[in-house]
Amino acid sequence: MPSIQFISHSNEETIRLGEEIGRALVAGDILALRGDLGAGKTTFIRGVAQGLRLNGADVRSPTFTLMNVYEKPGRLTLYHFDLYRLDQPQQVLALDYEEYFYGKGVCAVEWAQKLGPLTPTRCLEIEFAHRQENEREIKIALNSPEEMQKFIAKAWPGKCPDCRHCAAAKI
Ligand SMILES: Nc1ncnc2c1ncn2[C@@H]1O[C@H](COP(=O)(O)OP(=O)(O)OP(=O)(O)O)[C@@H](O)[C@H]1O
Numbered sequence: 201m202p203s204i205q206f207i208s209h210s211n212e213e214t215i216r217l218g219e220e221i222g223r224a225l226v227a228g229d230i231l232a233l234r235g236d237l238g239a240g241k242t243t244f245i246r247g248v249a250q251g252l253r254l255n256g257a258d259v260r261s262p263t264f265t266l267m268n269v270y271e272k273p274g275r276l277t278l279y280h281f282d283l284y285r286l287d288q289p290q291q292v293l294a295l296d297y298e299e300y301f302y303g304k305g306v307c308a309v310e311w312a313q314k315l316g317p318l319t320p321t322r323c324l325e326i327e328f329a330h331r332q333e334n335e336r337e338i339k340i341a342l343n344s345p346e347e348m349q350k351f352i353a354k355a356w357p358g359k360c361p362d363c364r365h366c367a368a369a370k371i
């Protein structure tokens with residue numbers, strides 16, 4: 201899978217990256233986020249919400265439910281799943297998850313590895329690694345070089361084909 205890698209040095213940088221990604225999203229896009237506790241997934245989704253012109257400050261991990269919905273005043277509805285407490289992938293079936301995954305909004309799924317066999321085949325895989333206190337490595341992968349190139353051109357318009365993102369993605 202082709203991927204691009206970023207280093208974030210602060211909350212704000214992670215939010216900004218999320219915002220750049222959020223601006224490029226279209227209906228039906230799914231973000232599958234992985235990474236340890238405190239790696240920055242929710243912080244990133246705050247930026248994604250802003251990129252969709254939703255209120256980033258509203259974004260917090262669903263605690264007593266598996267999903268939060270943010271729908272106003274955005275460009276698209278954002279379904280925010282946090283599957284940390286999920287024991288069996290089949291439990292998401294009870295959420296009617298297909299309605300959200302294959303619907304008209306955008307999904308961001310924290311702890312996406314818990315989906316197991318229910319993981320959608322086409323999604324943006326975003327992996328977070330805790331490097332230092334305020335430093336995070338964020339890796340974004342898509343299924344094919346063509347899709348990656350299209351996405352990069354949309355997220356960072358005018359910077360291709362020589363920008364650092366393209367260079368990092370080796371496309
Ligand atoms: N560069 C950075 N990017 C993101 N968060 C950072 C960064 N540096 C420090 N932090 C801190 O790390 C924490 C990230 O928390 P966040 O809730 O986003 O993580 P998470 O991956 O969603 O965790 P969880 O799995 O518990 O939901 C916050 O306290 C934030 O202030």
Ligand SMILES: [Mg+2]
Nearest residue numbers: 241242261310
């Ligand atoms: Mg979180």
